Amino acid sequence: MLGRRFSRRVISATNLGKRFGAKRIFDRLELRLGRGDFLLVTGPNGSGKTTLLRVLAGLDAPSRGELSLPDRATIGYLGHEPLVYRELTPLENLRLFASLYAIGEREQRIGVLLERFDLWRVRDERVSTFSRGMRQRLGLCRVVLHDPKLLILDEPFNALDEAGATLLDATLGEFAASSAIVVATHDPERVEALATTRMALR
Amino acid sequence: MSRIPLAGLVGATAALFALAISLIFFYAPNDPNQGLSQRIFYFHVPIALTAYTCFGWGAWKALLHLWRRPEGADLESYVAIHQGVIFGSLTLLTGSIWARISWGVWWVWGDDELVLFLVLFLFYCAYFMLRYSVEDGPARANMCAVYALFGVVLIPISFFAIRLSRSIIHPEVFKLSGPQMAGSQFLTFCVALVAMLFLFATLYQTELAGKRLDLKLRELRELLA
Amino acid sequence: MRYASAVVALARKDLLLELRAKETVPAMLLFVLAALTVFHFAVPTGTSQTAALGLLWVAIIFTALLGLTRAFVPEREQGLLDALLLAPCDRSAIWLAKAFSVFAFLVIAELLALPAFSLFFAGVGWATVAAALLADIGISAVGTLVGAMAVAGRARELLLPLLFLPLAIPIVVGGVGASSGTHGHYLAFLVLYDAVFCLLSWAAFEYVVSET
Numbered sequence: 156m157l158g159r160r161f162s163r164r165v166i167s168a169t170n171l172g173k174r175f176g177a178k179r180i181f182d183r184l185e186l187r188l189g190r191g192d193f194l195l196v197t198g199p200n201g202s203g204k205t206t207l208l209r210v211l212a213g214l215d216a217p218s219r220g221e222l223s224l225p226d227r228a229t230i231g232y233l234g235h236e237p238l239v240y241r242e243l244t245p246l247e248n249l250r251l252f253a254s255l256y257a258i259g260e261r262e263q264r265i266g267v268l269l270e271r272f273d274l275w276r277v278r279d280e281r282v283s284t285f286s287r288g289m290r291q292r293l294g295l296c297r298v299v300l301h302d303p304k305l306l307i308l309d310e311p312f313n314a315l316d317e318a319g320a321t322l323l324d325a326t327l328g329e330f331a332a333s334s335a336i337v338v339a340t341h342d343p344e345r346v347e348a349l350a351t352t353r354m355a356l357r
Numbered sequence: 358m359s360r361i362p363l364a365g366l367v368g369a370t371a372a373l374f375a376l377a378i379s380l381i382f383f384y385a386p387n388d389p390n391q392g393l394s395q396r397i398f399y400f401h402v403p404i405a406l407t408a409y410t411c412f413g414w415g416a417w418k419a420l421l422h423l424w425r426r427p428e429g430a431d432l433e434s435y436v437a438i439h440q441g442v443i444f445g446s447l448t449l450l451t452g453s454i455w456a457r458i459s460w461g462v463w464w465v466w467g468d469d470e471l472v473l474f475l476v477l478f479l480f481y482c483a484y485f486m487l488r489y490s491v492e493d494g495p496a497r498a499n500m501c502a503v504y505a506l507f508g509v510v511l512i513p514i515s516f517f518a519i520r521l522s523r524s525i526i527h528p529e530v531f532k533l534s535g536p537q538m539a540g541s542q543f544l545t546f547c548v549a550l551v552a553m554l555f556l557f558a559t560l561y562q563t564e565l566a567g568k569r570l571d572l573k574l575r576e577l578r579e580l581l582a
Numbered sequence: 583m584r585y586a587s588a589v590v591a592l593a594r595k596d597l598l599l600e601l602r603a604k605e606t607v608p609a610m611l612l613f614v615l616a617a618l619t620v621f622h623f624a625v626p627t628g629t630s631q632t633a634a635l636g637l638l639w640v641a642i643i644f645t646a647l648l649g650l651t652r653a654f655v656p657e658r659e660q661g662l663l664d665a666l667l668l669a670p671c672d673r674s675a676i677w678l679a680k681a682f683s684v685f686a687f688l689v690i691a692e693l694l695a696l697p698a699f700s701l702f703f704a705g706v707g708w709a710t711v712a713a714a715l716l717a718d719i720g721i722s723a724v725g726t727l728v729g730a731m732a733v734a735g736r737a738r739e740l741l742l743p744l745l746f747l748p749l750a751i752p753i754v755v756g757g758v759g760a761s762s763g764t765h766g767h768y769l770a771f772l773v774l775y776d777a778v779f780c781l782l783s784w785a786a787f788e789y790v791v792s793e794t
Contacts, residue, residue: 175492175493175494177576177578214664214668214793227669230668232664234664238664240656240662243598243599250591251592252665254587255592256670257588423789482744483744486740486745490737490741491731491735495793499790500789500790502789504745510782517752518752518756521771522755522759
């Protein structure tokens with residue numbers, strides 16, 4: 156058995172269940188993902204996709220079962236909200252998160268990301284002036300800033316326009332080999348090709 | 358505490374209360390100044406000490422919850438604090454009655470312990486506001502546990518503060534217990550204290566059992582649905 | 583010193599947000615002035631100096647409540663607390679940074695309150711200023727922790743004062759005592775309060791904000 160450093164396993168869950176009070180959201184889920192795996196989670200609205208992704212990101216505790224997550228510094232999560240401060244600029248936002256994730260050579264990394272997601276020209280404008288698509292793109296910058304090995308995206312294509320969606324496709328392709336990816340969407344055709352596993356929630 | 362059978366507790370509590378009441382009204386010596394009404398002391402102080410015990414027990418369970426996370430610790434902490442608020446209200450009530458008897462007014466700020474109880478009463482009532490305003494779940498359990506621990510730290514700090522405040526607000530000093538208690542008084546007091554503690558244990562067990570049953574019912578309903 | 587740089591980054595974020603929004607601090611300044619004015623009308627002539635000093639501390643506590651209610655607003659309204667919780671830094675860093683910014687806002691409010699009080703009522707000595715600073719530390723520490731609890735609940739604006747006020751009572755005692763007469767004991771008490779509750783809040787914040 157190879158040592159931990161060479162382990163492909165990124166996240167695993169056994170008998171995972173979550174309930175809010177008396178309401179059961181999901182139960183008896185099994186999951187094992189390693190680098191290069193791509194889990195596609197589908198299901199209608201209200202089937203618990205968001206809850207599942209939050210549990211996988213470590214934000215909510217599971218009600219039962221075992222969950223083994225990697226270090227928080229290696230997890231990237233994008234929820235329904237892009238989770239960026241509206242009254243700050245993209246540069247200020249990314250600098251904050253770069254500090255929190257202790258990223259080296261941050262100015263360079265931030266610059267590269269803003270360029271790639273076509274936000275460099277608005278880097279000094281407040282996020283409150285952005286369109287929804289631009290905010291989502293900044294959210295994506297935040298998510299990949301620290302080069303996560305577990306990428307969790309909840310309906311990421313929702314707010315994006317075609318250009319943004321293309322950028323996201325490219326990013327997913329980039330991370331597909333080196334990271335474990337979990338994407339929840341009710342429009343699976345887009346990422347069907349990349350998916351290595353599927354989970355349908357009811 | 359949960360392993361003691363409830364029937365036994367109820368029996369013991371009833372017996373202790375019978376003993377305590379007979380001691381209080383027939384055995385303990387008559388107070389030369391206040392007469393019969395001084396006997397409320399034998400209720401007031403044991404109730405107060407029991408309330409402290411409740412809060413302490415609740416804080417202990419809270420600490421366990423945060424530290425080791427055993428399954429029922431949050432519920433046990435909640436029930437203990439609930440009992441603490443009940444005993445606390447009784448403390449304020451009996452304290453007020455005693456104040457009326459002793460000094461002719463329904464409230465005195467000079468009584469340190471009573472003022473402390475008022476502060477604690479406010480604090481732990483807010484505990485319930487917190488509990489009912491957050492969704493049931495691990496987050497609520499954590500928050501309530503932290504709050505319960507804050508309460509237990511607040512007890513000595515508030516007491517200190519109230520002591521200090523006396524010199525700027527009220528110079529008079531009121532003592533709950535008089536000079537050294539005579540042997541018979543002390544015995545009566547101890548029996549009353551033990552009776553109150555047993556009452557707490559009984560009520561605690563009862564309420565805990567009820568809440569656990571409630572939880573099981575809900576889980577069963579969930580499974581059937 | 584990843585912890586320190588995380589705290590600095592978060593504190594800078596809070597201060598920057600307030601600088602841009604300019605909501606909380608002006609409201610606190612206006613409130614404290616309005617409160618002192620109301621007190622002028624509420625206090626009959628011939629009231630002792632101690633009573634008037636008590637009102638100063640009431641004003642400080644309630645101005646602090648105003649500031650604390652606003653403390654977690656961006657995190658609450660935009661769900662940003664999740665973003666902060668995802669980060670690998672220790673959760674207590676969030677508390678420290680937030681408490682620091684609350685402290686800063688309180689100090690600014692007192693820069694107006696204390697002179698105004700001197701003008702309206704009675705002079706303010708160095709002991710009062712020292713007590714105010716020590717009280718601010720305690721208020722920020724406890725208020726930030728309790729504010730995070732309130733934010734998770736339903737009736738946030740109602741819950742915060744209820745959770746905060748009992749804990750603030752010792753601060754008021756320390757403050758009023760230090761302002762009037764023998765300050766030594768009261769200042770020492772405030773230091774004790776600050777030490778105990780800062781430590782407790784710092785250690786417990788993790789449990790208040792995260793489920794896991």
